Amino acid sequence: MKHISLTIDGIEVITTPGRTILEAAAEAGIRIPTLCYDPRLEPYGSCRVCLVEVEGQGRGFLPACATPADEDMVVRTDTEKLRGIRRTIIELLLSDHPNDCMTCESAGNCELQDLAYEYGVRKPRFQGEQHHHEAIVDNPIIERDYNKCVLCGRCVRICREVQGVGVYDFANRGFEAVPGTPYNRPLTETPCEFCGQCVSTCPTGAIVSIPSKGKGRSWQVRKVRTTCAYCGCGCQIDLHVRDGRIVDVSSPLMVGPGEGNHCAKGRYGYGFVHHSDRLTTPLVRKEGELVPATWEEALGLVADRISKAVKEQGPDSVAFLASARCTNEENYLFQKLARAVVGTNNVDHCARL
C-alpha cells in the first residue's frame, strides 16, 4: 500500500491513505483533544475541540477527526490561537452545564472535565440561559440527564450506526436541540436493547448506568480485563472492582471481538457474582436434606462413591458432565479426571443445548 507523509507539529509522520489527521497524529504519539470523537463512529466534527491549523487552507482551521491526512500537509495542533479557540469552546459548554462534578457520576471519567482541567477553565466568561431538563429515569439501567449533554451526538450515532437500532435522534435545533427518544417516550417503550452503548460513549455524565451509580469513582476502582461470561462472542470486558466487589463493567475500545461494543448481558449481567444465593460451603445430603459440610467431608465422600462405583460396576458406571461455561483448563482437567483417573470416556457437556 502507498504511504503518505505529512508534517504534524514539526514531526514528519508517515501514514496510510484514508487516515484522518487525528489518526495520523495518534500514530505519531501526538494527542489532539476531542469530545465528539469515538473510533467506532463515523467522523462528525461537531465539537470543534480537535480543530487544527492546516497551512494553505482557506479558513485555516479543520477538524482533525474528520479531515483526511494528505500528502505534504503541514499541520499544527497546539498553537496559541487553537488553545484560545478550545478554551472558548469549553467555556461555552460550561456556560450551559451544571457545575456539579462533586456528585456527578462521571467525575473522573468525563471528557469535558478533562478538557476543562487541561485548559484551565475554572469559570466560564459567559453567563446566560441554561437548560433545566428533568433527569429521566424510566428504566432500571440507563439514566439520562440532558443538562449535562454536550450535543456531541455520540449516543444518537452509536445507537444508529453501530447498534442499528436508532432509539435516539436529536429533537429541535439550535440551543433547543436535545437528543432523546421520539415524543420523549420512555426507553422501555422504544426498541431499546439496553446494551448501554450510549452510556459507554457519552463523554460526560449525561447518560449513566443506574446499577453502578454511587458505587465507585474511576480512580477508586481497579479494572480487571477478562472475557465475558455469557454467549460465545468472547467479548473482552473490564470488571471494575472496588473493595472486593464488582461495581461496574466496561468494554475496552477496539479490543477483542467486541471492539468496545457490548450487550445488555455483558455490560449489566454481573450482579449474580455477589448474589446472596451463591454457594459458600459444600453441601452433603443427610437424611434427605442438603446440609453444610466441610470440604474434607464432601470431597472424601465424592472420591469414595466414585471409587466404589468403579470397583463394583466398572468405570463406565460413572459419567461426567463438563461445562461450556468453565475455562479450558478446568474442562481439560475434568476430562482428565474422567479418563485418566476414573478410566471412562463418559464425558460430555451441553454443547448441543
Next chain:
Amino acid sequence: MEKEGCSCNRSFVPPEDLSPLEDIVERYRGERGALISVFHEIQQTYGYLDEGIMGELAKKLGYQLSHLYGLATFYTQFRLKPIGKHLIRICHGTACHVRNVREVTEEAKRFLNIVPGETTEDMYFTLETVNCLGTCAIAPVLVVDGVYHGHMTPSKMKKLLEKMVKEGGREASGQD
C-alpha cells in the same frame, strides 16, 4: 407531488382515519428521501403531524420513529399539535423588521391573547411568526390562510382580525 402549495383548505382529516395516509405512502413509495414531502402532505391532510400517524408512517416506510421525530422537529414548517381554523403567519424578515413588524405582532398577540406558536383555546386562530416570506417589497407582510397582506400596521391587523371573527361567527377573545 401536489401542485397546489396553498393551504387554504382547512378541513382536516381526523388522525384516526388512516386511509389518506396510505394513499400518501403509496404515492411516494420507492422515492428516495421524500420524507419531507410526505410530511407536508400529511400536514396538509391532517393539519399536523400526529404521533399516531407518525408511528404508522414509520412502520409503513421502515424508518425508525426517532428519525421521523428528529426530522419533524428540525424543520419549522412542521407542527406536532393541531392548529386552529385560521393560520396567521407574520413575516419577521429583515425588511419587515426594519418596517416595525414587531408592532403588528404585538397587536395580534394582544387581540388573540396568545403568543406566536400558540393556538387560541377555541381552536380558531393559530399565530406563527416566520423568517421571511420573500415578499419584502410590501413589508410588513403576513399570510392568512395562504392569502398575503402587505404594508401591515397594527390597526390593519386589528381590522383584519375583527373581520375574520365576524365572518366566522366566532366570539372575539380579544378586547375592544
Next chain:
Amino acid sequence: MARIETPADLEQYRLQLREKFGKYQYAVSVCGGTGCRAYDCINVFETLREIIDKKDMSHTVNLRLTGCQGFCEMGPLMFIHKNGIFYVRISPEAVERIVESSILGDEVVEELLYKSPADGRRIVHQQEIPFYNKQRRFLLAMNRDIDPLNIDDYIAKGGYGSLAWALFESSSEEIIDIIERAGLRGRGGAGFPTGRKWRIARQAPSPDGIKYVICNADEGDPGAYMDRSLLEGNPHQVIEGMTIGAYAIGASEGYVYVRHEYPLAVHHLLEALDQAREKGLLGKNILGSGLDFDIKVSVGGGAFVCGEETGLIASIEGKRGMPRPRPPYPANYGLWGRPTNINNVETWQNVPLILQMGADEYAKIGTEKSKGTKIFSLVGKINNTGLVEVPMGITLREIVYEIGGGIPRGKAFKAVQTGGPSGGCIPAHLLDIPVDFERLQEVGSMMGSGGMIVMDENTCMVDIARYFMEFLTHESCGKCVPCRLGTKRMLEILTKICDGQGTNENLEALESLAADIKASSLCALGGTSPNPVLTTLRYFRDEYEEHIVNKRCPAGICQALITLRIDPDTCTGCGACLKICPVEAISGEKKQPHSIDPEVCIRCKLCISRCPKEAIYTE
C-alpha cells in the same frame, strides 16, 4: 405539439410560434408576482380577461399574467407592449378605462401612471422611470414578457436555443471553458467561480457513474426574494441552465430544492417541468442528442441552514439538514454520496444567457473580477422597493438614491445591509463603493444572494445586530458548539445592551466571541454569523456606546431605553390609546389630554399606531 426531436425542429417550432404571436395586435402583461398578488392583481387580470372576452378580442389581444416585474412597491402593474405604457397600482375598477383608452386607443390614463416623487411628474413609459432606467435587466426582462405557465412564450423568445447549441455545437469541456471565461461566479454566497466548480464535479469519479446537479432555491436570507421571482417568472431558464450544466458535468439527475414558503414558485416550476418533458426538452434523449436528464423538485421544510450545501443535501436525502465537515466537498461526495454540483437559481439562469451572448460579450459587463449583473431585492426604508438588476460595479449610492429613489419621508440614510445574516451593514460613508464580491467583503459584508435592506435614522443598529443574532440563534442547527452556544451567548449580550444593562466588557466579550465563532464553526452559517455584529461594531460603535453608557437608544427602537409620552397640546382625549393599551398604562378623562405611566408602560407602541392625532412620541 408533440416532442421536439432535433434542433432543427426547435427552430422550426420557434418560427411557428413567432408567426402565431405576431398575429396578435396587442400584447398586455399584468404582473402576477407574489407582491402584486397581495394587492389583488389576480382580480385585475381576471377583469381584464372578462372585458377582452366580452369584446370578443381574445384573438387580437395576447394577455399574459407574468412573473414578478420588480416594482413591487407600485403593484399591481400592467405593461402594454404596443405602446410601452406602464400602469401602476391598478384596481379592478380601473381596467375598463385602460382597455378603452390605452389598448383600443392610444391614450394614456394619467392618474394610473407612475408619479415621480421627486417632481410629481407622471411618467408614461417604463424605461423612463428612474427605478428601471439605471438597471440592466438581462434576466429580469424576460419576466415581463412571458407567461411562466406557457413554455411557448419562452421558446418564442429564443428559449432552449442555448441548450440546443450546447448539445450539438459544443462539447461539455467547451461549455465549462465558456462559463469560466465569462467569469461567472456563484450568486448565492461567496462567489465561487462556477466554471471551476463544474470542472471539479466533472472530473470527480462516481462509483456508478451517477452525478447530480442541484438548484438551490432555498432562498433563506430574510429580505431577499430574487430567486423566488426568477423561479416564478421564468422557470424554464433555470431548467435550461441546469440541463446545460448537467451536460457539462455529466449528471443525469437534477433536483431543485425550493422553500415550502414559495408555493407559487413550486407550482410554476412543476408546470414548467411537465411542459419541458412533454416537448422533449427534458427527460430521455433530449432534442435527440442522446442526453438523458431529468429534474425533481424537493420541497424544504423551513430551515435556513439548508441553504448550506451539505445541509441542503441532507435535507434532500430526507434527513435533518445538519451540515457536515468539508472536505469531502459535494463536488466529490454529495447527494447519496455521488459527485454533486450545486448552484443557486440566479447562477443557473445566467448559464443560457452566457451561451447566448458569448463569454466575451458577457465578460464586458461588470468589473474585473465580478462579471455580469446581479439582482438585488431593494427593500426596507427606501422609496422604490422591488427587484433591481444592476451591472456589477455599480455603486451603492446609485442603487439607493437613483434606482431606489432615496429614503422615504426625507429621513437620513443610515446603512444598507447586504448578504443576509452572513453579511453586514454598510454605512453612509461607504456608499460610493462599487458592488462587487471583493469590495463588499473588504468592508465586512458580502454579496450574498442579494438582499439589500436600507436603514434610516430610525433604525437602531444594535437592534439590527440583535435581530440577526436572534435569527441565527433560531436557525442554528445546533450541531457545532460555537454556533449553538456562541450565537446564543452573543444574542444574550446584545439583548442586555438593548435592555440598557450592557457594560463595556460586553463589547470585548462580543468581539472575542465573534472571532472564535468565525474561526471555529462547522459551516458557513456559523462561520459568518458574527458578521452583522462585527460590522455594526465597526461602523456604529457609538450607537452601542450610547446604549451602554448613556442608556439611550438614539433611533428610538429599543423598548427598555425609550419612554412614550403624549403631547398634551395635540391630544384630544379621544381615548383610542387608552382602550388599546394592553397594560392599562394610559389614563385620562374623556376629552382631556391623556398621559402614560412610564412605570407600567411596556413600550409596545400600539398606542402610537392608534392615535389619530400622532400625539404620542418616543424619547
Next chain:
Amino acid sequence: MTNSLEDLEQAACILVIGSNTTEAHPIVGLRIKKAVMKNDCKLIVAEPRRIRLCYYADQWIRQMPGTDVALLNGMMNVILSEGLADEEFIRERTEGFEEFKKIIEQYPPERATEICGVRPEEIRRAARTFASAPSAAIVYAMGITQHSHGVDNVISLANLAMLTGNVGKVGAGVNPLRGQNNVQGACDMGCLPNVFPGYQAVTDSQAREKFERAWGVERLPETPGLTLMEMTDAASRGEVEVLYIMGENPVISDPDVAHLKEALEGLNFLVVQDIFLTETAAYADVVLPAASFAEKEGTFTNTDRRVQRVRKAVEPPGEAREDSWIIAQVAARMGYNMGDISAPSVMEEIAGLTPSYAGISYRRLEELGELRWPCPSPDHPGTPILHVEKFTRGKGKFSPVEYRPPAEVPDDEYPLILTTGRVLLHYHTGSMTRRVQALHELDPENQVWVNPADAGRLGIQSGEEVGVESRRAAIKVRAKVTERVPKGIVFIPFHFGESPANALTNTALDPVAKIPELKVAAVRIIAGPDKDKLSFVRA
C-alpha cells in the same frame, strides 16, 4: 466458525438461518448489521419468527420450523438449474458432486414450497442473491442444530457453501455461533465422549498412547463413552450410577424434564459443582461450591476459535473454590496427583498434547490478547479463516441430504408447533441473568408468543395466563399476542425455571450428533378455566 467475526463484515451476502443473532449473539449481530448498513451487504434471513434482523434484511424467508433441508435443497436446485454454481470450485476442491446433483434435482422450488411453505419465487430470489454475490457467508446457530435431523441441516449448509465456492475465502464460510461462552473450548478440550483434546479420537491407539504417556497412566479407555442424552437414558436403566456435573443445569436446558428428573432420581450418587444451588443441584447428594468466572484465572475459546484470558478480579465467596482445585482434590483422593494445576501450567500441558493449541501460552496471550487456533507453534500468528487452501480432509465432500420431517408434527390433538429459544436479556438457564436485578426488572417472566389469528381462535388476550401442553408435560405461562410468530407456531424462551419450556420439548435425537429436537414440538394451548385442570411442571 470457518471465518472470523470481523470477516463477516466483508461478506457481500449473508444468509442467517436458525439464528436470532441480535438477541442470542448481540455482538455478532452488530457485525451483520454493520455489513448491511455500511458495506451494502445483502442479508437473507431464513427464520419463522420475525426477529430483529428481519428489519435489516434484503429478504426474509419464513420457512416452517424443521423444514430447512427442503428450503436449502430448493435453493440449490435453482442455483444448479440457473447455472449459478461455482464450477471451478466444485471441480478443484470437492468430490461427490454428481451423486449430490441427482438428489438436488428432485427438489425444484415448487416441491420445496410444499414442504417449507416458502413461495417458489422467494426461493429463487434467495438462491440468486446468494449465488451471485462475490462472497456469501452462512451464519447459523441452534435453530439449525437442535433438530432430529440437525446434522442434515448442517450438511445442507456446507453443500450450499461449496456449491457456490464460498469456503476458504474472505467474507464467506459456514459459521456456527456457539451459544455459550466456552462451548468451543469445552469441545476443544475433549469434553466429548469420543475424542481427546484437539479432537484426537479415543479410538486412535497412537493418540491414546500419547495421552497415556503424558498422564502417566497405563491404559486409557478405548471405546467412545456416552453422550449427555445417552447418560440420562443409561441412568434411568441403572447403568450409570454416579454422575458428576460441573457447572451445568440440565433440568432447565434439557428436553423432557420429567424424564430427566426420573433419571437423576435413579442415580446412586449425584455430584453437582456450581456457583448456585441450581434446579439440578437440588437433586444432588453432594454440592460443591465453585468460583465464578470473575474469581479465577483461565482461558475461554470463543465462537471464532479465539483463545482469550479469563482473569481473577475478586475472591470467591465463603469457602467456594476454583473448579480446578476441586477436580484436583477429587483426583488426589482417588490416588492421582494432578501436579501443578495453576492455569498457565495446565495450558502448557494442553499445548503439549493438542496440536491446534501447540503455539498457545499465557505469555503470548498476555502479549497479544488473543490467539486463534489452529496455532500449531509458538511463532504462529493464529488462523482467522479455515480451509483456505484445502479442507481438513482434503477435498470437500458433497453429501446429498433428503428432507426428513421433524419427529413430532402437529395433529388435531396438538395442533401448534412449539419452538424455543432465547431472549435478549436472559441467558441459558437463567441462573445468572435472572439474579441480576436490572435485567430481571426489564424482563421478569416467561411469555408464550402467539399469533393474533391463533389467539383469536383460542380467545386469548395478551397478558393472560394460559397453559401450554405437549405430550410430555404442561406449563403455565403468560401469553404475548404478536405477529412476530406466524400462524400455527408458538415460541417460548427456555430461561424460566418456574415455567420451563423444556418440560414440553421432545427428546428425539439426531442420530449422529445426539442433539435433541428442541426447536420443534407439537403443543396445544389451554386457556380459560380449563387450564386449571392441568398439572403444571416447575423445574
